[in-house]
Structure formats: C-alpha cells, structure tokens
Amino acid sequence: MAAACTVAELAVAVERLSGGRLSARVLGASALPLEAVAPLDSAGPCDLAFLANPRYRAQAPASRAGAIVLSPTERTALFPLEIRAQGALVECEAPYAWFAFAAQHLVGAGAPVPGRDPSAVVAAGARVDAGARIEALAVIGDGAVVEEGAWIGAGCSVGTNARVGAGTRLHAGVRVYEGCRIGRRGIVHAGAVIGADGFGFAPFAGGWVKIPQTGAVRIGDDVEIGANTTIDRGSAGDTVIEDGVKIDNQVQVAHNCHIGAGTAIAGCVGIAGSAFIGRNCQIGGAAMIHGHIRIADGTIVSAGTLVSRTLAEPGFYTGVFPLLRHREWERNAALIGHLADLRGRLRRLERAMAGISPANAPQEERQP
Secondary structure, three states: OOOOEEHHHHHHHHHHHOOOOOOOEEEEOOOOEEOEEOOOOOOOOOEEEEOOOHHHHHHOOOOOOOEEEEOHHHHHHHOOOOOOOOOEEEEOOOHHHHHHHHHHHHHOOOOOOOEEOOOOEEOOOOEEOOOOEEOOOOEEOOOOEEOOOOEEOOOOEEOOOOEEOOOOEEOOOOEEOOOOEEOOOOEEOOOOEEOOOOOOEEEEOOEEEEOOOOOOEEEOOOOEEOOOOEEOOOOOOOEEEOOOOEEOOOOEEOOOOEEOOOOEEOOOOEEOOOOEEOOOOEEOOOOEEOOOOEEOOOOEEOOOOEEOOOEOOOOEEOOOOOOOOHHHHHHHHHHHOOHHHHHHHHHHHHHHHOOOOHHHOOHHHOOO
C-alpha cells in the first residue's frame, strides 16, 4: 500500500493520473490524511468513500469517512453549506472515475521485483528482459518475448513465439498459446487461456472434421482479462482485442472475433465466431452474441440479452423477458404459442367491423 496522503495531495495525484482531465474542489478538512478506500456505511476517518448511485444517498450524511467524493448536484442537495460535521468533501463532475484514480494512488500496485525463480523453465531461444519477473514453475517457450517490467505469475505458460508486453501482469496459471501477443500494461487474471483452438469443425459423413486453427490472438495495450476467460485463436487470420478493452471473468470469445477499443464486457458473456463488436460498447453479464454479426460503436447490450442480428445503429438494446412468478410465466409462455392465431383473429375482427368482405382479405386471415 502507498503511504498515506492528505485529501489535497490526493486531488493533485488524481489530476495527474487522469492526464489533467479530472479536477476536483476540496471542501473542508483538506489536510486530513487518507490511507484506504471503503464504502460509505463502513468507512472510517482515514478512508475515502464515494457517492455515485442515488440509492446510497441516505448513507452520505451519516458516513464517518474522512472524505466523500460526490457530484456538484449531490453536494448541493446533501451539504448545501459546503461543510460536513467531520471530514472533507471532494466535489467532482465524475465522482466514480475520480474515486477509481484515487484508489489506484492509495492502494499502489507497485512494480514487480525483477528476477527468475529457479524452478521456472525458460527456453534458450526466449528473450526475457532483465527487468521482468518470472515466478515459480512458469514456462517460457522458444522464441517467446517477455518485455521490461512484465510479471509472469506462478505456473504460467507463455508459448513458442508468444509475446507479453512491457508492464503486463499474468496472474497464476495463465496460458498464452504459441504466437499470441499481449500488449503493454495489461492484466490477465488467474486461469485465463489465450489462444486455444477455436471451435472449427466441418460436418462430414455423420461426423466432424477438425479445421486447423492457424491464426493467433492479438491483444492491445491496457487490456484487462478476467479469471477463467477464454479467447480463442483465429482459424485463418487473428482474433483481435483492441486497446483498453475490459473483459470480466468466465467470458468466451470465439475465433476471429474483433472487439473494438474501450469496450467493456461483463461476466459470463459468450461471443460466437467472427463477431465484430465496435469501440466503446458495453455488454452486460450473460449476454449471448451470435457469430458473423456486427455491433455498432457505442452500443449498450443489457444483461442476459441474445443478440442474433447485426446492430447497425448504436443504442441501448434489451431482450430479456421480465421476471414473473412461475405460474404466471407458464400462462404467458403458453399464449406466445398462439400469437399468430390471435393476430389473425384480431385482423378478421377489424375487417369485419370495417365492413370488408372476407373474400377480399389476405389468405391467412380467411381461416376460421
């Protein structure tokens, strides 16, 4: 953990970390030292907390946090006199992002201590920078490149001719298959597999013929990949994850997918082969994306939604049937099977009321 800093010092650090894009107004005890981050309801005098979700608004006035980050609107509503009974207020247009940068500064990731555990196996033809860290039982294949400041965790495997970029960390048990590339400053969590074969089989004579998967996986800079997520290599050409993509745990990215820069994908999403997801999209947990479709830049897909067609226009898409009591759900599900018949009956009734002869109605509406 980094050393404690005052609220005022933290504001300066956040502005620096954000490249000058996030400034804040500190109100109250600006010299108060902060050491950690915590939720509003459990924070203490040395903790930083934030308010970004209105449902937690009631917790802010009673919070014991040393400092609370909140928007100007919330500050005006909750602390119109610009003071708290104790501690400081940090007023910022993007409190959640400000809190994230502040947490980075307070927690402090720390650079890896360079070195190679004696039990690690590094091929003679591998190129491992002297500033990298290779932990116990890791295996680095022939022709692989591990750049400066990379951190290869215990039991990881970096395959032949693979590359791990500068400052990237592979947590324990990550598998990077041959020829795959991960950019700089990435994080890959335990158990993730990068570059396994895509699910490519041709039907023949009642069986399946395997299609060799000859592509690789190319991952850009500043990408984070969650635990036990799998990203398959391309069958011909590469699977591509652009810069700044964030992928949660247990996500499946199939062969030859392309995920645009800045997109965030929540846990348990499944993306079928050759899907193209644009830049700065948000894909909710357990969403399913069909293969060979495109999703426009900036699109938001709700949790549990099935995307079965191209989304050419950005927007907020949802395809989840609302939760019901089971008996009510059964009744509604039964009605769905009769929708075509009900539509026909309704149209016949509308025509009858309009005085239109059944003989002039479309064929499908003439049936009793």
